[in-house]
Amino acid sequence: MRISLGFLVLALASSSYAIPNKGAYQVKEEVNVPRGWVKHAEAPADHTITLRIGLPQPNFNVLEKHLYEVSDPEHERYGSHLSKEEVEELIAPHSESLDAVNNWLSSHGLQETDLVRSPAKDWVTIRVPVAFAEKMLDTKYNVWKHTASGDTLVRTTSWSLPKELHQHVDVIQPTTMFGRLRSAKSTIVWGDDEAEARVAANAKTSVEASTGATISANGREVDASCDKVITIKCLQQLYNAVGYTPKKTTKSTIGIPGYLEEYANIQDLQSFFAEQRPDALNSTFKFIGIKGGENPQNLTLSGAEAALDVQFAFGLSYPIPGTYYQTASRPPFQPDVRTPTNTNEAYVDWLDFVLAQKDTPLTISTSYGDDEQTVPKSYAIRACAGFAQLGARGVSLMFSSGDYGVGDNNPDPATQECFTNDGKNTTRFIPVFPSSCPYVTSIGGTQGVPEVAVSRFGSGGGFSDYFPRPLYQFAAVQKYINALPKDHYKGLYNKAGRAFPDVAAQGDRYRIYLKGVPRSIGGTSASSPTFAGFVALLNDARLSAGKPPLGFLNPLLYSSVVERAGALNDITSGSNPGCGTPGFNATEGWDPVTGLGTPNFGKLKDIVLRGY
Incomplete structure (x- = not known):
């Protein structure tokens, strides 16, 4: 990951979205630790995690309507499936959400070249050290161990965002995900x-x-x-x-x-x-x-x-x-x-x-x-x-x-x-x-x-x-x-x-x-x-x-x-x-x-x- 050397300049210049102080943060998601998991150790500050940030899909209800119509054998549109591009247009986030998330990421010194976007721009992926993620999300990561299997994960039990950003972010993971794919x-x-x-x-x-x-x-x-x-x-x-x-x-x-x-x-x-x-x-x-x-x-x-x-x-x-x-x-x-x-x-x-x-x-x-x-x-x-x-x-x-x-x-x-x-x-x-x-x-x-x-x-x-x-x-x-x-x-x-x-x-x-x-x-x-x-x-x-x-x-x-x-x-x-x-x-x-x-x-x- 590359953090811009002009981090401080960027932060001060971003008048539309300056780095919020800790008091401006509010908890976005909080979970109880699932049974069978115990805190094992603090996560190393330089351990790299890949954060996936999901932006809202405001027109998903329209996509769902299309899905049911083209899948119903008694509907006149049965089999008239959508193209990749048509689906992406329906799930794309509003420009307001894109701007808000972009400004937040920029305020933390991240450049466009540090980001990977999905074709519909409804997901943004970044790779950052744990310490950096903890600052962005006002949280604390730990190493958690599954007692039965011995599996270990780097996770947190809650994470926060600036209050005004809540409506522009649906989900960020890995944070609270303790699932064990089997x-x-x-x-x-x-x-x-x-x-x-x-x-x-x-x-x-x-x-x-x-x-x-x-x-x-x-x-x-x-x-x-x-x-x-x-x-x-x-x-x-x-x-x-x-x-x-x-x-x-x-x-x-x-x-x-x-x-x-x-x-x-x-x-x-x-x-x-x-x-x-x-x-x-x-x-x-x-x-x-x-x-x-x-x-x-x-x-x-x-x-x-x-x-x-x-x-x-x-x-x-x-x-x-x-x-x-x-x-x-x-x-x-x-x-x-x-x-x-x-x-x-x-x-x-x-x-x-x-x-x-x-x-x-x-x-x-x-x-x-x-x-x-x-x-x-x-x-x-x-x-x-x-x-x-x-x-x-x-x-x-x-x-x-x-x-x-x-x-x-x-x-x-x-x-x-x-x-x-x-x-x-x-x-x-x-x-x-x-x-x-x-x-x-x-x-x-x-x-x-x-x-x-x-x-x-x-x-x-x-x-x-x-x-x-x-x-x-x-x-x-x-x-x-x-x-x-x-x-x-x-x-x-x-x-x-x-x-x-x-x-x-x-x-x-x-x-x-x-x-x-x-x-x-x-x-x-x-x-x-x-x-x-x-x-x-x-x-x-x-x-x-x-x-x-x-x-x-x-x-x-x-x-x-x-x-x-x-x-x-x-x-x-x-x-x-x-x-x-x-x-x-x-x-x-x-x-x-x-x-x-x-x-x-x-x-x-x-x-x-x-x-x-």
Whole structure:
């Protein structure tokens, strides 16, 4: 970072916005330290952080209106998505906000060359030492340690701005963000090579030789082996996609964001293709690294999450082109080592990058998330608004709904901590973000043939404490709530909140290749790339017929068009226990375990090929 040598001259010359004294500052945001975090040390004064300053988007309500109109199959504008430039024009801040923030930054000696602006100028990014950030925000940064994992972050619990600047800044991070980005996977691990070889041999037998057929909930015959091992063939049979061959493979595209140094190994992908998708053998994906993200091909570094995502998303949608993103995230901070950056808001780093691109994959699946309450509401709202921008541009976004039911993603029910972070420690179900964002499609998990809600780890689901219930799901969700016993789980969830998941797919016993060895893996991390694979095929069908891509899916999925056609397989058995409760039940219609159900590709294809 370069601070101007003319700092004092600049400060005195800025008559419109001189450096405010400390008394002029007022607290803009304050949070309680989430459970599990303890103050570890003072942050070194010269530790560098990258501050992202979010300016208001005064016309976002107009963008939202466009989003819902172009995503509603019964609206005359269905499919008339906006361009990148049209979206940016709608989210641009007012000139007054730009001037106010520019003057504030200038008053601290920052020049235009020290700033990085988003294309719409609604974000300004600066890299500054901790001591400098503390002065700008009238705050104190510390090193905080997560007692269970050992993770460390440089954060503060409150920050301030001059009073007159409050209306011109929505959010500044990293400040109060204590979220711990995690994947929604649950892996079966074997303790020794002999046991591993035994399981692999048994799984291979199941894959290669079916012992008969069973009937799925939609009345289709499915190989009996699919009750034990999930493969590409099983998913095609279960979801009525056998025999479909993509045609517009230069237009329909699919993308997978990766985080937490999860590397997608091409050798593992080839082993998977050789076994389950031989026509895809020797094909691969495009790799894009963000913020220094890499994808080394040392087989020992192959990541389970990455393997699951790319093998099934790209295997189901082949030969549709696939892209794998790796965003460098959460570099470890050690107080005695001067690391150049320290942030764990990786999905927003990815979002910034993608929004700046002219062309993006039309279908994107993400298998990561945070406990909603560990993400400051101001930041969650801005990230969610970014997802809305992609939807308005014609991109279908899917997120895993999380694992371990209504709890805090802790696999041990006895130690789940289901408490609020508002200082009151009230018992509460824990929603998952970004799945709780109303502008994305949240994917829950099922298992077995016929399908029931996944039981080994529990499908995440519930109701947002940040976002109100959107109109597109109001009737379906209200029907579920009305059927609950009076005062059912009173106070444990927000009945008026955005409900999730929206839909579901198989979520356990997936057969992947990892580090050269076949393994079984599960989680809603499997459900999301699976559903996305079928969405990529639906996009291909529409593009082949000269129609625009699907874009934001939820208004379509909740529409009477889909309901009348029975294009989603309703799951009515199972639950998602957590927080010392049985959780919610799967039932007829929408439920906070499996949503509206699993896809019937054939029926969905017929719907999206109509005259919309």
